[in-house]
Amino acid sequence: MSLTTLTDYPVVAKDVRDNFPAPLIYIGWDDHLMFCAPVCLPLPAETPFGALQAEILGGVYGAHPDFAKIDWNTVTWLKSGQPFSPNQALSLAENGLGHKDVIRFKTPGLKGIGGSRA
Amino acid sequence: MDAQVKKKKLGLKPRYQAMTRGLDWQTSYQDMDKVFPYDKYEGIKIHDWDKWEDPFRLTMDAYWKYQGEKEKKLYAVIDAFAQNSGQLGISDARYVNALKLFIQGVSPLEYCAHRGFAHAGRHFTGVGARVASQMQSIDELRHYQTQAHTISNYNKYFNGMHKSNHWFDRVWYLSVPKSFFEDAMTGGPFEFLIAVSFSFEYVLTNLLFVPFMSGAAHNGDMSTVTFGFSAQSDESRHMTLGIECIKFILEQDPANVAIVQRWIDKWFWRGYRLLSIVAMMQDYMLPKRVMSWKEAWEMYAESNGGALFKDLARYGIRPPKGWEDACEGKDHISHQAWNTFYNYNAAAPFHTWTPNAEEMEWLTEKYPDTFAKYYKPRFEYYGEQHKQGKRFYNTTLPMLCQTCQIPMVFHEPGDPGSICYRETDHQDVKYHFCSDHCKEIFTNEPEKYVQAWLPVHQIYQGNCFPEGTDPTVEGFDPLAAVLDYYEIEVGKDNFDFADSEDRKNFREWKGGVEEEVSP
Numbered sequence: 001m002s003l004t005t006l007t008d009y010p011v012v013a014k015d016v017r018d019n020f021p022a023p024l025i026y027i028g029w030d031d032h033l034m035f036c037a038p039v040c041l042p043l044p045a046e047t048p049f050g051a052l053q054a055e056i057l058g059g060v061y062g063a064h065p066d067f068a069k070i071d072w073n074t075v076t077w078l079k080s081g082q083p084f085s086p087n088q089a090l091s092l093a094e095n096g097l098g099h100k101d102v103i104r105f106k107t108p109g110l111k112g113i114g115g116s117r118a
Numbered sequence: 119m120d121a122q123v124k125k126k127k128l129g130l131k132p133r134y135q136a137m138t139r140g141l142d143w144q145t146s147y148q149d150m151d152k153v154f155p156y157d158k159y160e161g162i163k164i165h166d167w168d169k170w171e172d173p174f175r176l177t178m179d180a181y182w183k184y185q186g187e188k189e190k191k192l193y194a195v196i197d198a199f200a201q202n203s204g205q206l207g208i209s210d211a212r213y214v215n216a217l218k219l220f221i222q223g224v225s226p227l228e229y230c231a232h233r234g235f236a237h238a239g240r241h242f243t244g245v246g247a248r249v250a251s252q253m254q255s256i257d258e259l260r261h262y263q264t265q266a267h268t269i270s271n272y273n274k275y276f277n278g279m280h281k282s283n284h285w286f287d288r289v290w291y292l293s294v295p296k297s298f299f300e301d302a303m304t305g306g307p308f309e310f311l312i313a314v315s316f317s318f319e320y321v322l323t324n325l326l327f328v329p330f331m332s333g334a335a336h337n338g339d340m341s342t343v344t345f346g347f348s349a350q351s352d353e354s355r356h357m358t359l360g361i362e363c364i365k366f367i368l369e370q371d372p373a374n375v376a377i378v379q380r381w382i383d384k385w386f387w388r389g390y391r392l393l394s395i396v397a398m399m400q401d402y403m404l405p406k407r408v409m410s411w412k413e414a415w416e417m418y419a420e421s422n423g424g425a426l427f428k429d430l431a432r433y434g435i436r437p438p439k440g441w442e443d444a445c446e447g448k449d450h451i452s453h454q455a456w457n458t459f460y461n462y463n464a465a466a467p468f469h470t471w472t473p474n475a476e477e478m479e480w481l482t483e484k485y486p487d488t489f490a491k492y493y494k495p496r497f498e499y500y501g502e503q504h505k506q507g508k509r510f511y512n513t514t515l516p517m518l519c520q521t522c523q524i525p526m527v528f529h530e531p532g533d534p535g536s537i538c539y540r541e542t543d544h545q546d547v548k549y550h551f552c553s554d555h556c557k558e559i560f561t562n563e564p565e566k567y568v569q570a571w572l573p574v575h576q577i578y579q580g581n582c583f584p585e586g587t588d589p590t591v592e593g594f595d596p597l598a599a600v601l602d603y604y605e606i607e608v609g610k611d612n613f614d615f616a617d618s619e620d621r622k623n624f625r626e627w628k629g630g631v632e633e634e635v636s637p
Contacts, residue, residue, distance in 0.1 A: 003565045004306070006159050013568040015575050016547055024578065026517040026550065028526075031535060034496045036458040037516040037525035038537060042578050060514045065499075080541060100548040102517070102539060114495035117535030 015100070023099035025092065029061055030106045031117040038102065049095050050088035066110040078104045134175040139168075142245040156241040160306035162378075163371035167244030170366050173358050181253060185260065192264055192348045199341040200271045209337040209405040210632065211276070211624035212615055216333060216403045217269055217342065218278040218468040219395060223295045224326070225265040226286040230299035231314060232258035238307035250359050251307075254315075257352040261345075268345045276620050277610045278467045285467060288582070289604050290573035291395075291459070293523045297570065298392050302385075304566075309381055311363045317385035317438075320360030321426065323353060324418040325393055329400045329408060336406040368433040375434045380562065386438035387555040390447075391522040397452035398459070401481065402473065410484035415448040440555040443531050449485055450534055453493040454527045460500065461512035462525075465597070467606045469615035472501040474635060492534050509614050513597075515574045520549045520567055521556035528552045544568060 003011075017023060020042055028038030039060055043052070053072060061067045077084045080102060086095045097103065112118045128136060145153050157164075176184075198204075208214070232255050239251030273279040286292050302313040331346030367374050397411035409417075427437040460470045473481060478497070481489045500510050516525035530538040540551040544564045551557040560567045576582050580589060583599040601608055610619050616635060625632045 003563050004160055006155055011565040011569065013545065013547055014570060015568075015572065019579050020575075021578075021580075024575070028517075028537060028539070030537075033457070033492075033527075033535070033537070034499070034510075035512055036454065036461045036527045038539075039514040040517045040574050040578070041514065063510055081539060100550070102541065102548075102550060104539075112495075112535075113499045116492055116495040118492065118496040 017099040020099070023092075023097075023101075025097060026100070026102040027057070027060070028102070028104040029064075030104055031110065032061070032064055032066060032107075032112050033118045034064055034113060035061065038104070043092060045093035045098075046091045048089065048091055049086045049097075052092070053088065066107065066112065069110060070107050071109075074108045076106045076108070078106070130175065134172070134177060137177040137179075138172070138249045139245055141249070142243070150243065154241055154243050156306050157243050160308050160377070162306075162308040162367060162374050164244065164367075165370055167242075167246065169369070170244050170246035171362050172246050172250060173362060174355050176253060176355070178253075181256075188348050188351070189260070189264065192344050193267070195344040196268055196271065196341050204339075204341060205272055205275050206627055207338045207340075210635070211620045212403065212405050212469070212471065212635065213333075213337040213339065214272055214276045214620065215278070215468045215470075215615070216330070216337075216399050217272055217339070218276075219399055219403070220330060220342075221265065221269045221279050221282045222285055222289075222467070223292055223395060224330075225262055225269075226283065226292075227295055227299050228258045228262040228265065230296075230303060232256075232262065234299070234303045234310050234314060237303065238310050241307045247311075247363070251311075254352075254356055254359060257349075257356070261349050261352070264345045264348060268341045271341065275623070277607065277618070278469070278620075281467070281605045284605055288573075289467065289606075290462075290465060291524075293571065293573050294395075295392060297523050298388055301388065301566070308367065311360075312367075312378060312381040313385040313388075315356060315360035316364045317382060318389045319353070319356045320364075321386060321423055322389045322393060322419070323357065324422070325414055326396055327353060328418070329396055329411075329414055332408045333400065333404045336408050337404055364430070365433070368430075368435065372434075379435055382435065383439040383555070384559050384562070387440035387444070387553075387559065388522065390440060390444045391524060391552075391556070394451045394455040394524065398455035401452035401484075402456040402470075402477075407480060410481075411452040412448045412484060415445070420445060439558070440553070443553065443555065446531050447528070449488040450492075450529060453481075453485075453489065454529070457493070457496065458516075458525055458527050461510075462516070463614060464511045464513075464612055465601065465604070465606070467604075467611035469613065469618050469620065471615040471635065472497045472504065488534060504614065504616065509617075515577060517550065518572050518574050519552035519556050520570060520572070521551055521559050523570065523572060524552060526550070526552050 022042040022044045024040055025043045026038050026040050029035065041056070041060075043056070058067070077086055079097070084103065144150060151158070235251045235255035235258060239248050239255055242248045242251065269279060286296060302310050305313065327346065327350070331343055334340075334342035334346065364378065367378055400408065400411045400414065423437075427435065456470070459466055460472075463470045478494060482494065503510055518525055526537055526539070528538050530536040538553055540554060540557040542549055542551075542557060542561060545568075547568070549560060549564075549568070551560060573582070577596070577600055582603050583589065583596075584603050587599050588594070589596065589599070598608075601612075606612055615621055621635070
């Protein structure tokens with residue numbers, strides 16, 4: 001154990017998958033920092049990736065003036081900072097997304113309010 | 119009758135020796151290591167505790183007399199402030215939100231410091247360190263009390279202060295200061311001193327106290343200025359303890375250097391992240407501003423800190439690893455922090471607002487390279503939206519850094535338009551961080567930080583609803599249940615200043631006169 005302690009004591013990780021009703025997925029929208037940070041959502045593993053795009057993101061990011069302008073055909077995704085090509089028809093789990101994975105999307109041509117990346 | 123022989127009074131130094139250094143003894147019924155179990159386990163080697171210097175040579179009787187006099191003066195000012203309705207003399211009611219932040223997030227740290235120093239004082243075998251820690255422990259308790267007493271006058275007239283202790287243990291952003299101090303208190307006594315006395319009190323405390331106290335003076339809050347002055351003489355003693363303790367530890371054994379360096383790297387960065395709230399207070403929450411966060415950072419950190427680490431180089435200590443990133447952040451963190459609270463003001467018991475035109479100008483001037491380019495457009499947009507009755511509130515919970523517990527709002531160094539994402543795996547679970555430095559703090563001691571009580575995750579685990587809540591009933595509103603659990607009075611403690619009861623009341627008390635407030 002890397003911890004310097006007087007005696008051993010049981011270490012209980014607080015955020016393992018079993019402690020949540022559904023796996024947590026973190027989502028960020030690049031160049032749109034009006035939303036101050038990426039968000040955290042518990043999403044059932046069987047949620048289709050397409051539903052994330054069609055039903056969930058609007059509720060999260062719809063207040064941004066760029067959101068309605070998104071051309072979803074040009075959107076690209078990153079998972080843990082690496083290029084990621086999700087299959088819209090498959091579930092989050094089938095797309096390889098598990099508990100506490102972080103994904104980001106880029107919307108080409110949209111650079112936030114007044115081009116400020118916010 | 120013989121003339122009575124007058125006892126010779128001891129000089130200051132021998133008197134100090136008699137009243138402190140004679141207080142330790144070697145235990146005989148029990149093994150010393152059993153009585154002082156925390157003295158060695160961190161790996162710090164002390165060969166001669168008598169080399170510990172006590173620069174102030176303060177004894178408890180002198181302490182009592184001196185502090186008693188100071189506090190008599192402080193309470194006279196507090197009384198006069200209350201009797202003269204001093205709260206009406208402040209610049210405008212937005213200022214009170216700086217005090218809310220102080221009583222919610224800073225004063226409880228004084229109490230934590232009181233506990234931490236009491237623990238350290240109990241567990242050092244060296245008597246000089248023990249006396250210094252005990253005295254500081256009492257200082258910290260006094261500071262908590264005087265702050266609570268000073269601010270209680272405001273609590274009679276303004277929202278956002280009535281449950282500050284309850285909030286400290288529950289509300290999302292207050293887990294940042296809370297976890298900071300609990301991290302320090304759960305280290306050993308030597309790490310605690312490096313964390314609090316050196317890294318926080320010596321290196322960073324001016325950045326906390328000076329902005330709050332000069333902010334109070336500029337904004338007509340004389341009672342807060344007075345507790346600041348009362349605490350200031352203690353602070354200088356605490357800072358001296360910080361510098362003396364690090365030099366003492368480093369001189370005792372060469373093997374101590376590497377351990378101390380790792381603590382400096384960790385605690386400088388943790389302290390710096392904690393100060394994000396001070397940065398935003400300084401740049402956004404003072405109607406009459408003192409200096410920008412950037413200017414304060416340049417004065418108190420860059421020039422003073424630079425000289426300090428030059429001085430410590432002879433012990434083999436280098437500047438903390440996060441130093442350059444912290445300096446790069448001076449152009450950004452206040453804006454990023456304010457935007458965060460603007461986003462989540464529905465769940466925070468103080469008010470936020472968009473800066474008015476004159477304030478935008480000041481920010482543009484103080485941050486010529488960054489404000490107009492990255493931050494002003496979003497605040498202008500917020501203002502316009504608010505005017506149309508669409509005040510922006512972010513309704514989705516944020517992703518947090520596992521170490522500092524701040525939402526992941528900080529930028530990739532060198533790229534202000536991108537969020538900095540870092541992650542690692544530990545025992546098949548992913549952990550995320552806002553920076554290389556928070557990640558390194560985690561990877562050095564993962565077992566400690568996997569236990570972190572992250573507010574967002576706790577909400578999703580169902581642990582932040584009032585007892586007896588049934589989240590399965592139809593129409594269950596989780597955010598309302600969380601605010602209920604926080605004991606935030608919705609519509610009074612939270613939301614935008616423009617729509618607040620504080621603003622309305624203050625305007626009435628002042629006969630309808632008000633400074634220019636946006637929108």
